[in-house]
Amino acid sequence: MTSYQELCRELAVSGPGTFGELDSTGARSVLRRFSDAWFAAAKRRKDGDVSARFPRRRRGLVPVRWYHGTFTLDGARVRIPTARGTAPLWVRLARTLPYPVEQVVASAGVVYDLPVMGVLRR
Numbered sequence: 001m002t003s004y005q006e007l008c009r010e011l012a013v014s015g016p017g018t019f020g021e022l023d024s025t026g027a028r029s030v031l032r033r034f035s036d037a038w039f040a041a042a043k044r045r046k047d048g049d050v051s052a053r054f055p056r057r058r059r060g061l062v063p064v065r066w067y068h069g070t071f072t073l074d075g076a077r078v079r080i081p082t083a084r085g086t087a088p089l090w091v092r093l094a095r096t097l098p099y100p101v102e103q104v105v106a107s108a109g110v111v112y113d114l115p116v117m118g119v120l121r122r
Contacts, residue, residue: 004035021089022064023081029064073101 011018011027019027037055044052072079076096080089097104 004032007031007035019083021082021086023083025066025070025081026064029066033063068104073097073104 008028008031011024011031019030022030034055041052041054066080070081074090076093078091078093080091082089
């Protein structure tokens with residue numbers, strides 16, 4: 001596969017459960033990070049940097065991003081969408097937001113392993 005779009009097509013063909021309980025938005029976020037890392041390494045190698053490595057191992061911690069409208073904020077908790085048929089995932093924030101919830105328009109990102117963050121399932 002030679003592009004992010006082809007990876008997304010492969011994800012759509014592979015069906016539910018390919019990324020565990022992640023929804024398609026979260027899975028595409030992982031694919032985007034992988035694609036960016038792969039093409040950055042390819043460019044560095046093409047420019048002569050032989051120490052550049054391609055991503056090839058499974059990573060335990062991959063930053064995943066959900067954009068405005070795909071997650072729900074409720075006080076000091078974030079509801080992250082999950083795959084169809086799985087329980088919703090609630091994650092406690094490390095601290096309260098310094099501004100009103102209505103002003104959050106960018107994205108929610110999860111970087112750490114979810115059990116470390118204190119996952120709540122409702």
